[in-house]
Each structure stands twice: as structure tokens, then as C-alpha cells.
Amino acid sequence: MSTEITTPPAEAASRATPRTARAAVAALRPRQWTKNLLLFGGILFGAQFGDGTRWLQALVAFAAYCLASSAAYLVNDIRDAAADRLHPRKRRRPVARGDLAPRTAVALAAAAAVAALALAAVIGRESLGLLIAFLALQGAYTLALKAIVLLDILAIAGLFVLRAAAGAVAVDVPSSSWLLICTAFLALFLVLAKRRAELRLVATAETPGRAVLADYPVALVDQLVSVAAASAVISYSLYTFTAHDSDAMMLTIPFVLYGVFRYLLLVEGSRGEEPEDVLLNDPPLLLAIALWAAVAAAILVAE
Numbered sequence: 001m002s003t004e005i006t007t008p009p010a011e012a013a014s015r016a017t018p019r020t021a022r023a024a025v026a027a028l029r030p031r032q033w034t035k036n037l038l039l040f041g042g043i044l045f046g047a048q049f050g051d052g053t054r055w056l057q058a059l060v061a062f063a064a065y066c067l068a069s070s071a072a073y074l075v076n077d078i079r080d081a082a083a084d085r086l087h088p089r090k091r092r093r094p095v096a097r098g099d100l101a102p103r104t105a106v107a108l109a110a111a112a113a114v115a116a117l118a119l120a121a122v123i124g125r126e127s128l129g130l131l132i133a134f135l136a137l138q139g140a141y142t143l144a145l146k147a148i149v150l151l152d153i154l155a156i157a158g159l160f161v162l163r164a165a166a167g168a169v170a171v172d173v174p175s176s177s178w179l180l181i182c183t184a185f186l187a188l189f190l191v192l193a194k195r196r197a198e199l200r201l202v203a204t205a206e207t208p209g210r211a212v213l214a215d216y217p218v219a220l221v222d223q224l225v226s227v228a229a230a231s232a233v234i235s236y237s238l239y240t241f242t243a244h245d246s247d248a249m250m251l252t253i254p255f256v257l258y259g260v261f262r263y264l265l266l267v268e269g270s271r272g273e274e275p276e277d278v279l280l281n282d283p284p285l286l287l288a289i290a291l292w293a294a295v296a297a298a299i300l301v302a303e
Contacts, residue, residue: 046173255292
């Protein structure tokens, strides 16, 4: 006679709760919050380093956009769960893996979006309007634009421009048109480099990729990467020439050039599929960014 041992419901629930919590945190994708560091651009380019109030406003804006981004990631993961299960990396996402129930993910996304809007409203109506535009564009991208060739990359660039504009609005400093244009081209460069890495992965490992990749010939993507990289450097150079009384900001151009060249090198090594992984794991690139920020801050404070 065999005896079946069952786990009491209370004990099973106590084990499931920490696992669900870990899955929820992972589904928020905190590693990708590095994209929202752009919200501190207003502090940097406005040279407001000693203003505690503006730092607080920038931190609130950063938190709002992290929450808004996470809400969009959750909605995306719910929508793409079936496709993600066929991908060697994306299948480890909590929703695709089954560690986070879709109903829980929906509730978490809604809570994150509401919290983001509340934080933006604290800063002001213009900040709230920009965040609403950000969420609307994120929604349009997730539901439709991500499947339309060229519009998918333009939408992502638009999201970065909204971040840059929101960073300036949050701390009440004027934003340079050239700087916003540079942000758009830099975002295009990053997303096109990501598309190039995805195409390489699909070709070499026979891994299913996003459907829109079929509409991106490799030769065209290579050309677009070059155009976006050159445009980003040129627009940043024009910003350094025109946005300040002195030409000292020109000294930061070599750091931008090195960063672009370094990223292109890493993409050729198939490390460009996730830009945040490149940013966090490549010491030379991190050093170039840190030096750029330090030199730019010193110049802007001196002005």
C-alpha cells in the first residue's frame, strides 16, 4: 500500500509567493532602465549640478519613465508570449516561461502605468503630457508599429526623443533642437545595430526572429546603420558648435566618435542584440561614456 505525500496548500502558497515576486521583478526588466538615464540630460546640459530641487525633479522623472517602460514591457511580454517561447533567449522571460501569470502581469502593468502618471503629474502638466505621449507611442509600437518595416525603428527613436525632452522639461531648462535631433539619430543607430545583430543570429543559428526582420535586407540595414551613425556624430558636433557661447564642448566629440566606433565593433562581434547588455558589460565603452560625462560637465560648469 503506497502513501501519497502532498504539500499543504499554505506551504505551497508560501513557496509560490517569493517565486512570483522574483518573476515580477524580472518582468519589469530593470536592466533596461539604463535607457531612461537620458532623463538626466537636462541636469547635465543645463549645468544645474548644485540645485537639489532639480535633482529631485530629475529623479522623479527617471522613476516615472522606468515605471512607464516596465508597463510597456509587461504588455509586450503578454502579447508575444507564444512567439517568445520559440526564441532561445526570450523564452526565459517570466510570462513566456510561465513564472508570471498573464492576469498578474496585466495588474502589474496597470499599477506601474498609474504610478508613472502620478509621478509625472507631481512635476507638472507638461511632464504629464509628455509621459502620456510616451505611453501612447509605446502602446502603438507594441500593438502595431513593431510589425511595420521602418516605422518600427522610427517609433523607437521617437521614444528616446520624448525621454530627452522630458528630462529638460522636468528640470525647467531649455532643450537644444540639435541635441534632440542627435538623440533621434543615436537611437536609430542603436536600434538598427540591434536589427543587424538579430539578422545575424537568425542567419547563423536558424533562430526565429521578429516577423519584421524579413522586410529588412542585410545590405539595407548596413547602409542605414552607417547613415544613422554619421548623422548622430554630425548633429552632436553641430550642437557643440551652436548651443554654447564657447567652442569648448567640441572637446567631447572624440568621446562620442569612440563610443560609436566601439559599438560598431561590438555589433560585428554579434553583441548588439541587446544595447543595455553592451552598455553594462563593456568596460571601454563605459569608460568612454564616463569620460564624456565628466568632460562635458566640467565645461558646462565653467561656462
